Amino acid sequence: MEEFWKRVRGNAASGEGIGAEDALAVLSLPQPDLWRLLDITEGVRRRFKGDGVRLCSIVNAKSGLCSEDCSFCSQSRRSKADIRKYPLIGEEEMVRAAREAKARGAREFSIVSSGLAMRNRGELERVGNAIERIRSEVGIETCVSLGTLSAEDVSYLLSRGLRSLHHNLETSRSFFPSMCTTHDYEEDVRAVREAKAAGAWVCCGGIFGIGETDLDRVELAMTLRELSVDSIPVNFLNPVPGTPVEGRRELTPFDCLKIIAMMRLVHPRREIIVCGGREVNLRDLQSLMFAAGATGTMAGNYLTTAGRPAEDDIRMIRDLGLAVLPV
Ligand code: SF4
Incomplete structure (x- = not known):
């Protein structure tokens, strides 16, 4: 076991990241190992990312x-x-939503739409116009999550001032067909590759607690490494009544911290942003997400569920001696 800890500390501290077996x-790990794990992940976060915390905010x-x-x-056909x-x-x-996001301390604002992909040119132009105005009138970093966009559409949005493109793989390639039957995992992978190739900062991660195993969690982490994504959003299931996962509660706060820690150790140099389901899954252990390796979180509401007041998050960050990164 001492060999394991030494290897994990060494591989993460070198910036290389740990392998699948160690992940x-x-x-x-059992609960008594929590503090030893957090001691390592906190060190890795500080070494590569410092003490700044990124807050992002979205509009549905x-x-x-x-x-x-x-x-x-909750937005699916089922x-x-x-x-x-x-x-x-x-x-x-x-534009108004971006102003509100900036007022609550967010550094980045994302325009998110439901659907497999935004293909309608008029809609894309509307988003492009908004991005241009948000850059010039609001002064906040811009992001979109519009599904599996083509390289051409990503280039168009970049030409209007877009910085980041968000598109989650959601889970592992192996588990994906148990979660979604209407499109193929490779369509999502293609969209991520094309966004990277077009020059976008790519934010791509997944959701945990939807029935996947630890093996699936590691498989996703390794796929994200292959794709060299820039930022990794980590979501935890908040099972909305009326969805097929209604009533599912699989994760303990300790499980959530281990997932964040595993992502930090596999990806020592990347941003790790804890997003949906944070409050209901981490409960009173929310502040430990930073020791586990998170470098950011979402402020305000999620797509269809409410978040807590942004002031509470800003106070939590300051109480920890961390700093909210300005725009
Ligand atoms: S995650 Fe996206 S693609 Fe899947 S059902 Fe929801 S809105 Fe549609």
Whole structure:
């Protein structure tokens, strides 16, 4: 066991990251090993990322009405969840949401739409117009999550001032068909590769607690490494009533911390942003996500569920002696 700890510390500290076998062992650690694990991950985070915390914020710009059947998603065609459904909001509303995000301390603002991909040129232009105005009028980093965009569409949005493109793989290649049957994993991988090739900062991660195993969690981490993604959002299932995963509660706060820690140790140099499901899964251990290796989190509401007040997050970050990174 001492060999394991030495190897994990050494590989992570070198910036190389740990291998799949050690990543799996991290996920199997018993509770008494929590503090030893956090001592390592905290050191790795500080060494490569410092003490700055990135806050990001989103607007659900097009809600529900999705053709896909992702099991965890309240906006999917299988979902009977009681959520608001609406077509793409207007440019003005996007800009207003960006202003509100900046006021709550966010460094980055993302325009998110439901659906496999935004293909309609008029809609893309509306998003492009909003990005240009958000850059010039609001002054906050811009991101979009519009599904499996083509390289050409990503290039168009970059030409309007976009910085980051978010597109999650959600889970491992092996588990994906148990979670979604309406499109293939490789479509998502292609979208991520094309966004990287087009020059976007790519934010790509997944959701945990949807029935996947530890092996699937490690497989996803390794796929993200192959793809050289820049930033990794980590979501935990908040099972919305009316979705196929309603009532599913698999993760303990300790499991969540081990998942964040495993991602930090596999990806010592990347951003790791803890997003949806943080409050309900980590509960009172939320602040330990930074010791586990997170470098950012989401402020404000999620797509269809409420987050806690941003002031509480900013106070938590300051109480830890960390700093919210300015725009
Ligand atoms: S995760 Fe995205 S693609 Fe899947 S059902 Fe939800 S909105 Fe549609």
